[in-house]
Amino acid sequence: xxxxxxxxxxxxxxxxxxxxxxxxxxxxxxxxxxxxxxxxxxxxxxxxxxxxxxxxxxxxxxxxxxxxxxxxxxxxxxxxxxxxxxxxxxxxxxxxxxxxxxxxxxxxxxxxxxxxxxxxxxxxxxxxxxxxxxxxxxxxxxxxxxxxxxxxxxxxxxxxxxxxxxxxxxxxxxxxxxxxxxxxxxxxxxxxxxxxxxxxxxxxxxxxxxxxxxxxxxxxxxxxxxxxxxxxxxxxxxxxxxxxxxxxxxxxxxxxxxxxxxxxxxxxxxxxxxxxxxxxxxxxxxxxxxxxxxxxxxxxxxxxxxxxxxxxxxxxxxxxxxxxxxxxxxxxxxxxxxxxxxxxxxxxxxxxxxxxxxxxxxxxxxxxxxxxxxxxxxxxxxxxxxxxxxxxxxxxxxxxxxxxxxxxxxxxxxxxxxxxxxxxxxxxxxxxxxxxxxxxxxxxxxxxxxxxxxxxxxxxxxxxxxxxxxxxxxxxxxxxxxxxxx
Numbered sequence: 492x493x494x495x496x497x498x499x500x501x502x503x504x505x506x507x508x509x510x511x512x513x514x515x516x517x518x519x520x521x522x523x524x525x526x527x528x529x530x531x532x533x534x535x536x537x538x539x540x541x542x543x544x545x546x547x548x549x550x551x552x553x554x555x556x557x558x559x560x561x562x563x564x565x566x567x568x569x570x571x572x573x574x575x576x577x578x579x580x581x582x583x584x585x586x587x588x589x590x591x592x593x594x595x596x597x598x599x600x601x602x603x604x605x606x607x608x609x610x611x612x613x614x615x616x617x618x619x620x621x622x623x624x625x626x627x628x629x630x631x632x633x634x635x636x637x638x639x640x641x642x643x644x645x646x647x648x649x650x651x652x653x654x655x656x657x658x659x660x661x662x663x664x665x666x667x668x669x670x671x672x673x674x675x676x677x678x679x680x681x682x683x684x685x686x687x688x689x690x691x692x693x694x695x696x697x698x699x700x701x702x703x704x705x706x707x708x709x710x711x712x713x714x715x716x717x718x719x720x721x722x723x724x725x726x727x728x729x730x731x732x733x734x735x736x737x738x739x740x741x742x743x744x745x746x747x748x749x750x751x752x753x754x755x756x757x758x759x760x761x762x763x764x765x766x767x768x769x770x771x772x773x774x775x776x777x778x779x780x781x782x783x784x785x786x787x788x789x790x791x792x793x794x795x796x797x798x799x800x801x802x803x804x805x806x807x808x809x810x811x812x813x814x815x816x817x818x819x820x821x822x823x824x825x826x827x828x829x830x831x832x833x834x835x836x837x838x839x840x841x842x843x844x845x846x847x848x849x850x851x852x853x854x855x856x857x858x859x860x861x862x863x864x865x866x867x868x869x870x871x872x873x874x875x876x877x878x879x880x881x882x883x884x885x886x887x888x889x890x891x892x893x894x895x896x897x898x899x900x901x902x903x904x905x906x907x908x909x910x911x912x913x914x915x916x917x918x919x920x921x922x923x924x925x926x927x928x929x930x931x932x933x934x935x936x937x938x939x940x941x942x943x944x945x946x947x948x949x950x951x952x953x954x955x956x957x958x959x960x961x962x963x964x965x966x967x968x969x970x971x972x973x974x975x976x977x
């Protein structure tokens with residue numbers, strides 16, 4: 492592991508020290524999944540057949556979720572209506588670890604709900620139901636009082652502005668004054684064309700469209716982004732601008748520097764909430780005392796992780812460490828996954844209507860028999876995940892002299908095979924826990940097993956999975972190979 496990787500990994504591990512105060516507009520994101528198979532006879536529009544739906548925190552709520560995923564302790568302040576959506580938000584936010592959430596209710600306000608209809612992995616339509624209006628003076632006073640006391644126990648302020656009315660210009664200016672007085676970094680996810688309320692912030696994170704809107708200037712090329720960002724820095728006394736550039740990565744512009752970070756995403760399925768992940772990662776990093784450029788590197792990696800997931804997703808500290816340790820050329824996809832990342836990957840594949848297959852084993856000294864099993868497994872599915880026993884579980888199963896090769900080496904060899912789409916290392920004697928989590932459509936074992944003797948069979952059959960016994964090639968085994976070498 493090189494010094495750069497070690498340094499970034501150490502930064503991720505230090506995020507658990509972060510204490511962040513986050514304030515902004517919260518939304519309830521509703522994702523409705525279904526099928527479109529015909530056109531309505533009433534009008535030339537598709538008929539959406541609803542199959543399932545899911546509620547998630549959006550807006551500043553997703554920022555709070557990402558802060559928690561990174562390990563930060565968060566104090567979160569927002570405003571909701573006294574309505575069903577507000578109650579749903581209260582329930583969801585109480586489930587976020589390490590987060591103290593303060594929800595201020597306004598009776599006349601409708602909590603923002605954004606409903607996305609998704610079929611075949613594609614968003615068909617979005618509907619918005621919300622109140623967009625400045626909060627009441629009474630609410631403003633409550634917020635200022637809460638922020639004043641909250642800053643005493645926080646090391647960074649994140650302002651997540653979605654222009655729904657919580658962060659009025661007056662409140663935003665006052666929040667920045669309070670944070671500057673407390674000498675803590677101020678990170679802003681901006682909104683709109685007027686950046687005067689953000690005057691004095693340490694770092695602001697507009698995308699190219701927002702940067703262009705705020706300056707009235709183009710923001711496509713490096714030169715244009717540099718010119719526009721420096722205008723904002725000069726006019727608003729902002730220390731740094733982090734311009735997010737979608738597939739082109741992100742660029743950090745400060746008074747005397749211009750640094751571009753190439754996009755880390757291997758696969759892009761949904762960019763919803765990627766900006767939330769960026770501002771959360773920057774906020775947690777600066778709170779933990781991490782250098783700004785290192786913070787941007789982590790934010791870039793985090794953004795690459797969430798765009799490979801569906802919905803308003805979260806980047807977890809473990810995901811970032813995994814991505815750092817398994818960095819590959821842009822043309823390749825990270826294949827060695829932890830259990831959580833594997834679950835997220837399968838969710839994405841399922842939205843694409845791909846069949847998930849799973850096989851497992853020790854795969855110590857890979858031989859033709861292993862290859863034949865893997866090829867047979869891949870033939871039965873679109874995406875194949877291989878469960879791999881870790882070193883400790885192999886020692887329990889096969890004795891102290893095994894394995895011959897470490898789990899990391901075995902995993903790397905497996906991922907080099909074109910028919911292997913992902914490898915998950917497990918520590919138990921069987922992959923039961925992984926199977927229960929992933930619920931693969933097809934479970935493949937060698938034909939030397941009988942279905943009623945497979946420990947995982949009942950679990951697979953219980954959720955409707957299919958079990959396939961792959962034909963073996965005689966005369967090949969790791970044990971036999973080892974005995975020849977002795």
